Amino acid sequence: MPVRRAPSLRYLALACGLTALASTATAQVNGVAQRPYLGWSSFSQQTLDPAFLTQANMVKQSDALAASGLQAHGYTYINLDSGWMGGFDANGRPIPDPATFPDIKALIDHIHANGQKAGIYWIPGVEEPAVQGNFPILGSDRHIQDILALPHRAGNAFGGPGESPYHYKIDFSKPGAQAYMDSVVALFASWGVDFIKLDGVTPGSYSDDLSIDNRDDVVAWSRAIAKSGRPMWFTVSWQVDKDYNGIWSTWANARRIDDDVECEGRCATLTNWPRIEKRFRDLPSWQDAAGPAKGWNDLDTLDIADGELDGLTLDEKRSAMTIWAMANAPIYLGGDLTRTDPDGLRIATNDEVLAIDQSGRPATQLLGGDQQVWVSDQGNGRAYVALFNMTGAPATVTLPWHLLGTAGTWRTRDLWTHKELGPSIGQHSVVLPAHGTQLLLVERFPGAIPQGPSKAYEAEAATLGGTAQVFACEGCAGGNKVGGLGLGTNNTVSFNNVVAPRDGVYLMQVDSLTLGLRSYLYRVNDGPYHTFNSGGGSFQLPSSSTLPICLRRGVNRIRFGNDVSYPPDLDRIVIRDGLGVPAPAADVYEAESATLGGTVTAGFSNYFSGLAKAGNIGGGAANGVTFTRVTAPRAGAYQLEIDYATKGPRSLFLTINGRNTQQLDLDGSSFDDPVAKVLVVSLQKGSNTIQLGNPSGFAPDLDRIVVSPRVGAPAPGCP
The missing domain is CATH 2.60.120.260 (Galactose-binding domain-like)
Incomplete structure (x- = not known):
């Protein structure tokens, strides 16, 4: 829905109460998060191998973190995600599955012996087995059923409807509720846990049901951590609602601002570019909310060290690492650390890039769209500047220095190539590959250039x-x-x-x-x-x-x-x-807004440009997509990017201006995420017609086409 419903009186009262509680807390719980943490999480690999989360494998990951050289660059956290738990103890507290984690204390001791920190995953509320057991709460005269909200309802975003939601909401106004949280965190502390991820937190996590509302859970967990006496990083997850950031930033060290980065079976790899690009789209909303006194924006796992299994090109991996660092996001790798690839490791261990992540000065977006610019102002005339090409074809990205309030720079250093580029006057331009980045350290000329009205x-x-x-x-x-x-x-x-x-x-x-x-x-x-x-x-x-x-x-x-x-x-x-800013060089034509023939339909699709795509293409000459009025400023060769989606091989037939039909044999692993195919085609000056279909077989779904000049060709300018 485009508009949130009006808040209830109960919600307003709770908000006021939690705001009062927040005023008594420090901004960074336990003082453990003055900088974003670096480490590794098990979840990405679990999406490919459900049996991966075992004590034996976690020992191997800890050893590999040290042996790979990652730990020498600051990566220290080994975080166990969902799946370690196997039951409840006599006080209703979650305990490990003895078949997969026979001695979790010994595992964490091993992690600590390697000079690392250990993280664990849990959720708000109480699960069904503990509710049915109605165990006595440690440090209280109450039992589990005494602390549940009535009527019974879901205790987190994973809970079901009705009186038996499996995940039960806790009522923290009831005696014994805080004691229960204290006892759970005390158990984790006794194992030596250094990090807690609390998942399924609402409002957020795609649930705006305020009858769940885990803000009081977050406060209770945070208080329990403080009472335990053990410093623990505390992250709330996933894609929480910014309207309630007064709670997230006060009572937790970080908050997830996105859903899962992993494909989780919807593609053949750990992740892919559309799921990385989503972070670029959500981050501007949160860019003012991060810092040493505010906590950190968590962009989820950074899958960049697993070769082709990551689902990203090397350019895309550098772009992902760049936006994580510019955002000052926690950087935690995924995959299997015993099989890291050298190129990915070089990206993950670039100390000049890691220094940006640890700077405590998150970047803001200066320019959005297809050619983006992000800036992290370090003070005293120094700034980190990241330029991105978000399209699937090579493109020139230009930054007029006056947008940074200066006439130029006396120092410009490329942090990925480790090269000094020298002074720069007026503007900076660079040719970037598909989904590529350039990351600069600049030192500006003194004096400020005022911005226009x-x-x-x-x-x-x-x-x-x-x-x-x-x-x-x-x-x-x-x-x-x-x-x-x-x-x-x-x-x-x-x-x-x-x-x-x-x-x-x-x-x-x-x-x-x-x-x-x-x-x-x-x-x-x-x-x-x-x-x-x-x-x-x-x-x-x-x-x-x-x-x-x-x-x-x-x-x-x-x-x-x-x-x-x-x-x-x-x-x-x-x-x-926009003096000095070039006109947009790429023209985008959405398939859902084109002329759809025969069986072709248009509809919502989450990771696609325009939030929609055209499907049911092919199987007949009439079942195609026609882009009319594709405009070229002059006759000649252009880059044509075709963004499509398919699971398995399919073919598209491309016809331009009714001539020279070309068969494109395409492949992919998901109908959920678009893939770019780039061709060089000839267009006539003025209006062109581009048709895509398949007269006999099934064709991929279509997201859009993007027409741009070849690198080195004259810029089109404004029409």
Whole structure:
């Protein structure tokens, strides 16, 4: 739904109570998280091998962490994820499965002997066997059933409906409830645990059911850690709601801001690029929430040291490592440490990159869209600057230095190649491969260049169409936003009076609101659609991204919507001059918005551009997708990126302007995640027609096509 429902009186009272509790706590629980931790987690490998989580294998991982050289670069945590537990003790506390973890204390002693720290996984609430056993609570005269919320209901995001949810909610106003948490954490402390991941935490974890509401659980766990006397890193998970970050940041050391990075059986590898890209989309919403006094944004496991099993190219692995480091996120590897690959290890152990992660100064996004720029200001004129090419074809990424408030740099160092690039005046440009990055340390010229004027346009004051309507919004400019956009051609918001003093490139800041992935399709002056793939952590706190757009002199119209799928809610746009910023070089054409023939259908798909794709393609000449009005500024050769999805081999037939049909034999391991195929094709000046289908066999699903100039060709500029 585009708008969160109104909070109940019970919710407001609980929020006030928890805020009062928060004021008595320190920002970093136990003082263990002044910097993000580095380590390893078992979960990624568990998604490929369910029998992987055993004491014997954890000993091997601990030994491999030390032997691989990772530990010498600061990787010290060995974290056991879900699956270690086998039952409950006489006080209803979780204990290991004796078949897989015969002596967990001995395992943790081994981890400690290797100079490492040990982590463990658990969830809020009480599971069914402990409820049925109604065990006495250690340190209390109460029993398990005495502390349960009534009526019985789910105690976390994994719980079921009704009176028998399997995971039962605890009522922390009842005597014995805090004592139970104290006893669980005391047991973990007796084993020597140094880290606790509390999973299935709500609000968040794709559950906005405030009858669950684990904020009081988080406070209780945090208090139990403090009472135990043992410093333990405390992370809450997964994809928690930013509206309640006052609790997450006060009572925990880190919070997961995304769902699982792993494919978990939906592809043939540990992860893939679309799941990495999701972090780029969600992070702008949270970029103001991290730091030594606020806790850290957890982006989940970084699977970069397992060769082809990671599902990422080397360029994609460097980009992933770069955004984790720029975000100051905890970096914990996945996979099997006994089989790490040398290239992945070199990426994971780049000390210049790790220093960014440990700097305590998380980056902010300077430019969004297909060519992104992120900046971490270190003070005293020093900054880390990361440039990214988010498209599947090589592209030139340009940063005018005035966007950093300077005329240039007297030092520019590439941290991946370890090369000094020298001074840079005016702007910096680099050719990046598909999904590639360049990571710079820059030292700026002294003196600041003031930014030009800007003008804000509130969505609620714009022209609303169809189901679009105004809603109250706590964090929005003016206190309102527009929701109900998308899922229809006419459900739009139009800014009809965007004034530009000249023809050219401008920067458009989009302040949007969503929990998870959503996408706008926007049009400038009835030109072609453009896609802004966004994400976020709240429907009440806006996330900002800045995109280059072309405006003409005088009055312009910018319309936001999404014909097929879900866009975010919209707070406002802010326009300012983009002097020095190049016009967007790539033109994106969404398959779901193209002409669909025969059996072809369009619909929602989470990891796809535009949050939708076209499916049921092929099996007949009429069952294809036709992209009309594919525009080229001049005749010649262009890069054509085709983003598709298939599980197993399928073929597409490509026809451009009715001529020279070409068969593309494609492969993939998932219909959930798009893969890029890049060709060089000839286009005529002006409008072109591109058709994709299969006259006889089944074709892959289609996400989009992207047309861009070949590297070195003249930039297209604004039309």
